[in-house]
Amino acid sequence: MNSNQHEQFDLPSLKAIPIADVARRLGLQVWRAGVHNKALCPWHDDHHPSLGLVTGTGKNFCYCYTCGKGGSTIDLSMKTEGWSFQEACQWLSATFGINTTNGNGYIPQPKAKPVQKEDSPNYSYIPMEMVDELVTVENSLCQCLMKMFRPEAVEWICEEYRIGRYSMWGFDNCTVFPNIDWRGRVCNLKVQHYETDIESPRFGHSQKNQCYMLASIWKNSGKLLPGCYEAKCLFGEHLLMCYPNTVVALVESPKNAIYGALAFPKMLWIATGNKTMLQRRYLEPLRGRDIIVIPDADAVQNWTNMVCSMPDLANFTVSDFCLCHAPKEEPKFDIADYIQQQRR
Numbered sequence: 001m002n003s004n005q006h007e008q009f010d011l012p013s014l015k016a017i018p019i020a021d022v023a024r025r026l027g028l029q030v031w032r033a034g035v036h037n038k039a040l041c042p043w044h045d046d047h048h049p050s051l052g053l054v055t056g057t058g059k060n061f062c063y064c065y066t067c068g069k070g071g072s073t074i075d076l077s078m079k080t081e082g083w084s085f086q087e088a089c090q091w092l093s094a095t096f097g098i099n100t101t102n103g104n105g106y107i108p109q110p111k112a113k114p115v116q117k118e119d120s121p122n123y124s125y126i127p128m129e130m131v132d133e134l135v136t137v138e139n140s141l142c143q144c145l146m147k148m149f150r151p152e153a154v155e156w157i158c159e160e161y162r163i164g165r166y167s168m169w170g171f172d173n174c175t176v177f178p179n180i181d182w183r184g185r186v187c188n189l190k191v192q193h194y195e196t197d198i199e200s201p202r203f204g205h206s207q208k209n210q211c212y213m214l215a216s217i218w219k220n221s222g223k224l225l226p227g228c229y230e231a232k233c234l235f236g237e238h239l240l241m242c243y244p245n246t247v248v249a250l251v252e253s254p255k256n257a258i259y260g261a262l263a264f265p266k267m268l269w270i271a272t273g274n275k276t277m278l279q280r281r282y283l284e285p286l287r288g289r290d291i292i293v294i295p296d297a298d299a300v301q302n303w304t305n306m307v308c309s310m311p312d313l314a315n316f317t318v319s320d321f322c323l324c325h326a327p328k329e330e331p332k333f334d335i336a337d338y339i340q341q342q343r344r
Helices: 011-016 019-025 073-081 085-095 128-132 140-145 151-161 214-221 254-263 280-286 297-308 321-325 335-343
Strands: 031-033 036-039 051-056 059-064 164-168 171-180 186-192 248-251 268-271 290-293 315-318
Touching: 011 073, 011 085, 019 036, 019 051, 019 059, 019 073, 059 073, 073 085, 128 171, 128 186, 140 151, 140 171, 140 254, 151 254, 164 186, 186 214, 248 254, 254 268, 254 335, 290 297, 297 315, 297 321, 321 335
Parallel strands: 248 268, 248 290, 290 315
Antiparallel strands: 031 036, 036 051, 051 059, 164 171, 171 186
C-alpha cells in the first residue's frame, strides 16, 4: 500500500482501540486472564485460548504464547477476517467512530463465528462482572500481606488472581478467592476471614471451619440464575495460558498460592483448594508442564503417591520442604507458615 492510502486513516488512533474490544466486535470469544484477556489464536488451529490481549501502560497488542504471532488491532482484524490492510482500517474506523478520508463508502463486515461448545453444558458459571466488582486489596488477607511485602507487589498479585472483599460473619473485609478455569469461566468463589492483628498469634490465619462458597449464597438470594454451580477447577488455573513456559508450584490452599507468588515470583503458583482435587481430571490443565508439588507437612507421602500414579500427565517433582521446616508442634505446617515465619 502506498503512503497516500495510509494517509486515509488515523493509524495511531486505530492501533489505540482497546484490543479486547476489537476482538469482541470481530466475534471472538474473550476470556479474562489475570490483568489481561485472552482469545483463541487466529494464526493457528487453537483449541486452548493462547492469544494474550495485552493492554495497559502504553501497551495494546495481541501475542500468541503458542505460535509466537500477533500484532496490533489492525493485524488482528486482517488475520481474523482475511481482510486487506485497507479493509481492516476501514472497518475499525467505521466501527469505532474514528475519522477517515476514505470516501468509497464500503465497510466490510466480520464473518459469523461458530459458538464454542462448552465442555460441561450442565454447569452454570458466575458472570466475571460479579467477580470484578469485588476485586480490591482491602480484604483481610491482603491487609496481612501488606505488612510483610511491598504494597505494589500485593496489588499486582491481587489483580492477577482477582482476589476480592466480601462482608460476612460481621466482618466487612473477608477475603474472596475466585476459582477461574483456563477458559476464563468463574466456577465458584471461596470466602474466608483472616486475623489482621500482627501481634496476635493467629495473625494471617483464618478461623477454623470459617469458609463459604459464594455461589450458594448468591443463588439462594436470587443474585444468580437457577442452575448447577458445581463446576470445579484449580485456583489460579486462568493464569496457565498467560505463563505457558513458567514452572508451576502446586500447593493445597489458595492462601499458600498467594504467599508463594509473592515470595517466589519466578514460579506460577496454583492451588488445588483441597486434597480431594488432586485428581487427574482436575490436574488436566497442567498437562505437559514442569510441576513442583509442595504439600503441607502432613501430606507429603499422600501427595507423592497421588502424583506418582500419573507420570504421563506432567513432569512432577514432589518437595518435602514443609515437612523439613515444620516445628514438631505444627504437623500441618505449610509454605505460607514458613514464609510468614521468615517475614514477621
